[in-house]
Amino acid sequence: MNNIAAIILAAGKGTRMKSDTHKVLHPVAGRPMLLHLMDAVDALRPAAKVVVVGDKAEQLEKALGSSATLVRQEPQLGTGHAVQQAQEALADFSGDVLILYGDVPFVPTATMQAMVDRLNAEDAPAVVVLTFEPDDTQAYGRVICSEEGAGDRIVKMVEHKDASEAERACRRCNSGLMAVKARDLFALLERVTNDNAAGEYYLPDIVNLANQDGRHSAVVGTDPFDVSGINSRAELAVMEQAWQRRRRDRAMADGVSLIAPETVWFSWDTELGRDVTVEQNVVFAPGVKVADNVRIRAFSHLEGATLASGVEVGPYARLRPGAVLDEGAKVGNFVEMKKAHLGKGAKANHLTYLGDAEVGAGANIGAGTITCNYDGYFKHKTIIGERAFIGSNSALIAPLKIGADAIVAAGSAVTRDVDAGELRMVRADQLVKPGWADRFHDAMKKKKATEKGG
Known part of the structure; x- marks a missing residue:
């Protein structure tokens, strides 16, 4: 001392x-x-x-x-x-x-x-x-x-x-x-x-x-x-703006590309590597660490997240505390992660929620997939193996394990573990009624014409 x-x-x-x-x-x-x-x-x-x-x-x-x-x-x-x-x-x-x-x-x-x-x-x-x-x-x-x-x-x-x-x-x-x-x-x-x-x-x-x-x-x-002292809400806003300008300048001097600097918001502890590209309207809330050669696309919000090199995020992605993306992983538009780990090269490109989850390297998470991690009282974990393929609009109801190279068919609601290399399809059989739609339309058109004539 x-x-x-x-x-x-x-x-x-x-x-x-x-x-x-x-x-x-x-x-x-x-x-x-x-x-x-x-x-x-x-x-x-x-x-x-x-x-x-x-x-x-x-x-x-x-x-x-x-x-x-x-x-x-x-x-x-x-x-x-x-x-x-x-x-x-x-x-x-x-x-x-x-x-x-x-x-x-x-x-x-x-x-x-x-x-x-x-x-x-x-x-x-x-x-x-x-x-x-x-x-x-x-x-x-x-x-x-x-x-x-x-x-x-x-x-x-x-x-x-x-x-x-x-x-x-x-x-x-x-x-x-x-x-x-x-x-x-x-x-x-x-x-x-x-x-x-x-x-x-x-x-x-x-x-x-x-x-x-x-x-x-x-x-x-x-x-x-x-x-600079802060005594009012107005002075607080002025100081925030001044701090952000300095932080943006420092980021660019350190090798970060800011496409629209005035729209990017940093926190006091944001860590960014070299050759990171940050597009417009990105917010870094506290606890974000970003390695080299990462691209964060427009309108994304990151908090408590760790991104390895080569990762791509967004646009319109939300990474919440505990989100970890390994090298080359990708999350796309309207994807939310919370306390979830996306392995090397794994992808969740669209409209997905990954909460309390581990996703293995090379796995693909289809559009509209959600991990159902909360039962109203407790949080449960979903584990997805390497190279697994999760079809679109699937609900993975935790606790759940899906093995390596497994396939979950689109539209499935999975409640039991899926073994490695297995195909799991959980959906009702399709019902086919030939000509039913034509008869329905004809009936409705006649009804509408009768009502209009009356």
Whole structure:
């Protein structure tokens, strides 16, 4: 473990979300925003993680479990007051403290490390502040730096509402994220007052207090995306779009062909190999792993699926959790798989449901085939052997085993195991009545004419 602790602020009420779900648990790319941040923090191998909670604390307790220490801020009196709530939890900690925000989910681990490195540089700044320069500075607090030397020493930090016009002209904005030695952090916070326009205890005031003590603080800059906060449904949608654009660019840079990039939707953990082609309107929900040379055709939805090389999926296919396709396997239009394994070169080309099933290599599943896996109480498994041929419109009623090279005739409802090499036909004999249809049509036409004449 490193001598680093992280304090993550997540006590806000999130009123702009208008939701019964805690703000930081709303997902981006299929994952709660707080867990994106926690994953980046974990990469530092910190000695401690403290999450400051308030409203809907029980939801955060459930989401985080024992992975972090939770402390309450009640009432909420500002960011400085929020950080103070972590003091007891870090009473025995003497290292570097990162102060992060649960609704700022995409701070890279490398950026956090850069803040810690700057804090431990030879000139020993009291505080390191993460800054950014957005296109629109809006109402962000400003960080005024000296123009001397490296230009990263802070002269003053000021909230937008308290800033002069000259200070608002500064483009360097405060993200709110900081790195501070534990021994300095809580000593400075004890001196912060609420003598400001909002009557709150501002965390940035520790920088101004350090300046008063004759010490200096420094900045580390980052991309505006890395510190974008999410406070409303609209901002959540904007962040989702921004994340997806970056993920699409990365996929194409890694050797994936996206036919219509803006229509493809990725999840946080999507894995794609080289020479994968993804057609338009494809959704990757969480848990998808795709090997090289795979084609995913238009309007397909994949979740919790694993695809080997040479696989083809869709169009209009749905792969649900537990779907596994071996090398060269193929599922076509309107095929759904759930907890099913399609062997090497096996095919299910049309209108098929495979649930709780194992399909052997080279098997062919005809159009309209379903594995009847649920009896209303329990799920049952269907096993189909290698090179088996399942005729169209067949119902395979599990639990069921069909042997290698077996044939199930079209239209069969199979309830008993089929041996290897066997033909199984389960359907009623055809009844033939010559001339019956002609007589029926004649009778109906006469009846209709009589009714119309009446």
